Amino acid sequence: MLKIAALPTLLALSLLLGGCATSSNSGPSWPWPDEPSSDSGRYGDRGDAPPPPRDSGPGEMRRAEELPPAEQMLVASNDAGQSLLDDARGARAGGDAGRAASLLERGISIAPRDAVLWYELAETRRQQGRLDDAETLALRALEYAWEGEAVNAYSWALIADVREARGDTQGAARAREKATLRL
Amino acid sequence: MLALLLGALAFLAFTVLIYHSDRTVRQRFSSARWVAPAQVYAAPQELYSGAPLSADALEAALLRLGYREREADPEGPGEYQRSGQGLHLWRRAFVLGDQREPELQLQTRHAGGALSTLRAHGGGSLALERLEPERIGSLYPAQGEDRELLQLEDWPPGLLEGLLAVEDQRFYRHPGVDPQGLARAFVRNMRAGRVVEGGSTLTQQLVKNLFLSNERSLPRKAREAVMALLLEWHFDKQAILEAYGNEVYLGQDGQRAIHGFGLGSRFWFSKPLAELNTAELALLVGMVKGPSAFNPVRNPESATARRNVVLRVWHEQGLIDSQQLAEAEAAELGIVQGGRQRHTTTAFLDLVRRELRRDFPEQALTYDGLQIHTHLDPQLQALAEEAVRETVPALRERGGEGLQAALVATGVADGRIKALVGSAEPGRAGFNHALDARRQIGSLVKPAVYYTALSRPRDYTLVTSLVDSPFEITLPNGDRWAPRNFSGESHGEVPLYQALAKSYNQSTARLALELGIPAVVRTLRDMGVQGAIPAVPALALGALELSPLEVAGVYTTLAAGGYPSRLRAIAGVYEADGEALLRDELRLQRGLDRKVAHLVHWALARTLIEGTARSSRQYLSPTRMLAGKTGTSDGQRDAWFAGYGGSLQATVWVGQGDNRKMDLTGASGAMPIWARFMEAAQAEAIALRSPPGVVLQTVDPDSGLPADKGCRTLLPVPFVEGSVPERRAPCARTRSRSWFDGLF
Numbered sequence: 071m072l073k074i075a076a077l078p079t080l081l082a083l084s085l086l087l088g089g090c091a092t093s094s095n096s097g098p099s100w101p102w103p104d105e106p107s108s109d110s111g112r113y114g115d116r117g118d119a120p121p122p123p124r125d126s127g128p129g130e131m132r133r134a135e136e137l138p139p140a141e142q143m144l145v146a147s148n149d150a151g152q153s154l155l156d157d158a159r160g161a162r163a164g165g166d167a168g169r170a171a172s173l174l175e176r177g178i179s180i181a182p183r184d185a186v187l188w189y190e191l192a193e194t195r196r197q198q199g200r201l202d203d204a205e206t207l208a209l210r211a212l213e214y215a216w217e218g219e220a221v222n223a224y225s226w227a228l229i230a231d232v233r234e235a236r237g238d239t240q241g242a243a244r245a246r247e248k249a250t251l252r253l
Numbered sequence: 254m255l256a257l258l259l260g261a262l263a264f265l266a267f268t269v270l271i272y273h274s275d276r277t278v279r280q281r282f283s284s285a286r287w288v289a290p291a292q293v294y295a296a297p298q299e300l301y302s303g304a305p306l307s308a309d310a311l312e313a314a315l316l317r318l319g320y321r322e323r324e325a326d327p328e329g330p331g332e333y334q335r336s337g338q339g340l341h342l343w344r345r346a347f348v349l350g351d352q353r354e355p356e357l358q359l360q361t362r363h364a365g366g367a368l369s370t371l372r373a374h375g376g377g378s379l380a381l382e383r384l385e386p387e388r389i390g391s392l393y394p395a396q397g398e399d400r401e402l403l404q405l406e407d408w409p410p411g412l413l414e415g416l417l418a419v420e421d422q423r424f425y426r427h428p429g430v431d432p433q434g435l436a437r438a439f440v441r442n443m444r445a446g447r448v449v450e451g452g453s454t455l456t457q458q459l460v461k462n463l464f465l466s467n468e469r470s471l472p473r474k475a476r477e478a479v480m481a482l483l484l485e486w487h488f489d490k491q492a493i494l495e496a497y498g499n500e501v502y503l504g505q506d507g508q509r510a511i512h513g514f515g516l517g518s519r520f521w522f523s524k525p526l527a528e529l530n531t532a533e534l535a536l537l538v539g540m541v542k543g544p545s546a547f548n549p550v551r552n553p554e555s556a557t558a559r560r561n562v563v564l565r566v567w568h569e570q571g572l573i574d575s576q577q578l579a580e581a582e583a584a585e586l587g588i589v590q591g592g593r594q595r596h597t598t599t600a601f602l603d604l605v606r607r608e609l610r611r612d613f614p615e616q617a618l619t620y621d622g623l624q625i626h627t628h629l630d631p632q633l634q635a636l637a638e639e640a641v642r643e644t645v646p647a648l649r650e651r652g653g654e655g656l657q658a659a660l661v662a663t664g665v666a667d668g669r670i671k672a673l674v675g676s677a678e679p680g681r682a683g684f685n686h687a688l689d690a691r692r693q694i695g696s697l698v699k700p701a702v703y704y705t706a707l708s709r710p711r712d713y714t715l716v717t718s719l720v721d722s723p724f725e726i727t728l729p730n731g732d733r734w735a736p737r738n739f740s741g742e743s744h745g746e747v748p749l750y751q752a753l754a755k756s757y758n759q760s761t762a763r764l765a766l767e768l769g770i771p772a773v774v775r776t777l778r779d780m781g782v783q784g785a786i787p788a789v790p791a792l793a794l795g796a797l798e799l800s801p802l803e804v805a806g807v808y809t810t811l812a813a814g815g816y817p818s819r820l821r822a823i824a825g826v827y828e829a830d831g832e833a834l835l836r837d838e839l840r841l842q843r844g845l846d847r848k849v850a851h852l853v854h855w856a857l858a859r860t861l862i863e864g865t866a867r868s869s870r871q872y873l874s875p876t877r878m879l880a881g882k883t884g885t886s887d888g889q890r891d892a893w894f895a896g897y898g899g900s901l902q903a904t905v906w907v908g909q910g911d912n913r914k915m916d917l918t919g920a921s922g923a924m925p926i927w928a929r930f931m932e933a934a935q936a937e938a939i940a941l942r943s944p945p946g947v948v949l950q951t952v953d954p955d956s957g958l959p960a961d962k963g964c965r966t967l968l969p970v971p972f973v974e975g976s977v978p979e980r981r982a983p984c985a986r987t988r989s990r991s992w993f994d995g996l997f
Binding site: 153154171172178206210 | 840847
């Protein structure tokens with residue numbers, strides 16, 4: 071929990087420091103805010119910035135095997151992404167994984183940094199038996215997720231499953247270790 | 254005896270004629286191999302709340318699609334009304350691959366350059382809709398026919414009756430030739446003393462266009478009649494009409510012949526056939542008689558006269574009433590020819606054609622009416638061309654008249670090619686520099702050297718001190734290699750990140766030799782370089798030839814945190830009936846270490862702050878934090894800039910077509926185009942959140958060592974975990990681990 075609590079502080083602090091560090095050059099300094107609030111324009115996916123980490127409180131930890139269905143826990147970062155996500159889940163449930171994938175890719179083109187869309191695409195590929203693609207896509211999802219976000223746990227759980235299916239027990243165990251969800 | 258012989262010969266000749274004609278008619282008609290060039294479309298404009306789309310940009314997109322503005326509410330598909338920062342549009346129904354979208358009335362509001370609300374007209378809010386994709390061209394052969402295939406049921410009401418009324422009133426009653434019509438034409442022509450009426454049936458016209466030359470002779474006329482009869486014998490009236498509607502010649506666009514009512518409507522009126530009004534339909538039908546004589550652009554008066562003749566025939570036949578006649582006769586010609594498109598896609602289409610040739614035979618591309626959907630973003634394409642056009646004149650003053658340019662813009666997340674400019678005059682066909690100019694990439698190669706170093710975090714961090722001083726080595730072939738800095742000066746000890754940001758040659762070359770050239774080659778492979786890489790020391794300074802497209806691939810990989818995704822132009826290829834032949838999908842590979850790639854991002858962001866591209870700030874708004882690298886090849890023959898933000902990558906090349914020297918560098922030649930483009934595109938800032946395994950540490954820029962409040966300037970620098978130097982900066986108050994570390 072310390073890490074989560076420290077993050078905003080750290081961000082603010084480094085901003086402050088960045089502000090002081092301008093004597094040697096006139097340009098802005100590292101690090102600038104991750105998501106410039108005033109600047110989400112043509113390619114600014116204003117909707118898909120990860121939500122600020124929630125204060126999850128003293129919740130229980132869930133093991134990967136016990137994760138509730140993703141539909142209950144994972145939502146896209148904007149309405150457009152969510153409507154595609156709903157359609158994709160529907161298509162997948164109806165056995166049309168190809169269509170699900172193309173809906174999710176459309177979503178990713180709209181919100182390229184929405185971790186949930188990347189995760190769901192990974193899940194679709196896993197269901198198609200394309201394990202390598204599934205793992206890479208899940209790793210990609212992790213890059214766009216904030217620490218403590220539910221999609222982290224799902225992505226790691228997926229990676230664990232994929233590794234297990236490939237016979238990589240150690241790798242699976244390492245991934246499983248990280249597939250914990252705070253409720 | 255002779256008569257009998259002659260008779261037999263004539264019979265034989267006639268039989269042969271029939272036989273040949275029959276074969277031609279059956280084979281060529283039934284195979285229905287229309288020259289139906291693949292139609293190429295841009296990515297559809299997505300509409301959703303939050304979409305980066307201003308009211309002006311949406312209106313521009315609608316105009317490119319041939320929508321018409323109305324003062325009042327739109328009354329049908331293809332119309333819109335603009336009121337302030339909102340639009341009410343009646344979207345056309347369309348098919349995209351296997352997806353069918355119905356026609357729909359939408360209402361949008363825009364604020365701050367984005368779409369703020371999307372509603373169904375008179376209804377609730379909508380999550381996501383899209384416009385029909387813009388047609389950006391077709392892959393017609395260099396000299397040849399272009400058409401959009403239409404089925405008979407796609408003909409709008411009025412076209413069929415209107416066409417028959419003018420061209421062939423007895424179509425349903427004759428067997429292919431019409432003696433009655435011929436006789437009437439003969440009488441009229443005799444009376445007039447010249448040819449005023451052809452007397453050809455639609456079937457004969459079709460036969461003539463499909464199978465015969467344009468020559469006017471009796472034998473050809475006879476053959477035409479025989480073939481018309483045969484065509485009607487083998488095929489029904491509906492099939493003949495449908496073929497006629499796709500074959501009819503309606504104009505010329507340079508080397509490209511406009512065939513069929515579908516493309517005819519788009520070519521002359523910039524809208525689909527279904528949206529033509531009575532007057533426009535009459536003009537199109539009238540032009541069948543002679544698209545050159547009645548060319549509405551070159552001969553508007555004869556075109557108007559011809560249209561009005563058609564309208565009066567329609568009125569006589571009871572197809573339109575007197576009021577419709579009067580209105581249509583008074584109407585303008587309504588010609589709108591492609592003037593709405595502000596972008597030119599020659600270079601992009603070239604790429605599409607090449608990608609397709611890998612998977613499809615040329616025949617399929619020109620004959621089968623394929624639908625090709627691409628990732629091109631028309632708005633970005635227009636901005637890219639604008640950036641090139643705006644900047645090139647000034648560059649030519651310094652770099653010479655023959656100066657050329659290329660730009661490749663890609664989506665960082667998915668490797669989609671969104672804009673492509675192949676020359677300094679984007680509209681003109683010619684050498685495609687974006688694809689074919691393989692040039693030395695100069696310092697663009699340096700991130701590979703620094704990536705290689707930073708992937709050994711125990712030996713190198715961003716603040717490791719490098720030596721920038723002259724040296725000389727003897728190469729295996731006996732040559733001497735003594736790299737020099739661009740300024741001619743050496744800089745002594747410099748922090749590693751500055752050596753990259755300021756693109757110092759001597760320190761980079763020393764570093765590369767320390768690392769070993771083969772290691773740098775491996776990194777370049779991981780970044781997605783596929784061709785030959787010369788494993789020589791000069792590689793470290795850019796002795797590597799790549800095309801702008803290949804460079805864009807490398808920098809997209811880097812921008813994506815190390816996932817190389819093959820750059821792709823094509824989203825999908827569909828048959829005319831919507832069946833998917835090819836569907837693009839997002840595939841990623843693991844190429845680079847994410848942590849190390851992040852460190853390189855940081856250094857490349859410093860390039861724009863304190864390095865070789867700091868003058869980019871004059872083009873970029875203060876919050877638009879991007880990363881990039883300048884490149885200048887030996888003898889200043891090539892000027893490069895490659896860089897990216899959070900979701901958009903762009904690579905720019907500038908050079909002389911004949912590879913001459915020029916007085917330009919990456920910063921003065923290529924960067925201005927790049928920065929103008931990125932600013933106009935409102936490129937999202939680079940995402941610099943540290944990935945797991947990377948920590949931020951403030952350092953004293955002078956010593957490169959961990960610093961605290963005691964130091965005058967502080968620079969937060971990312972380190973791979975475990976590689977933060979133990980020693981504190983001389984200016985730091987605390988000599989042991991600083992309070993700052995406690996946070997981690």
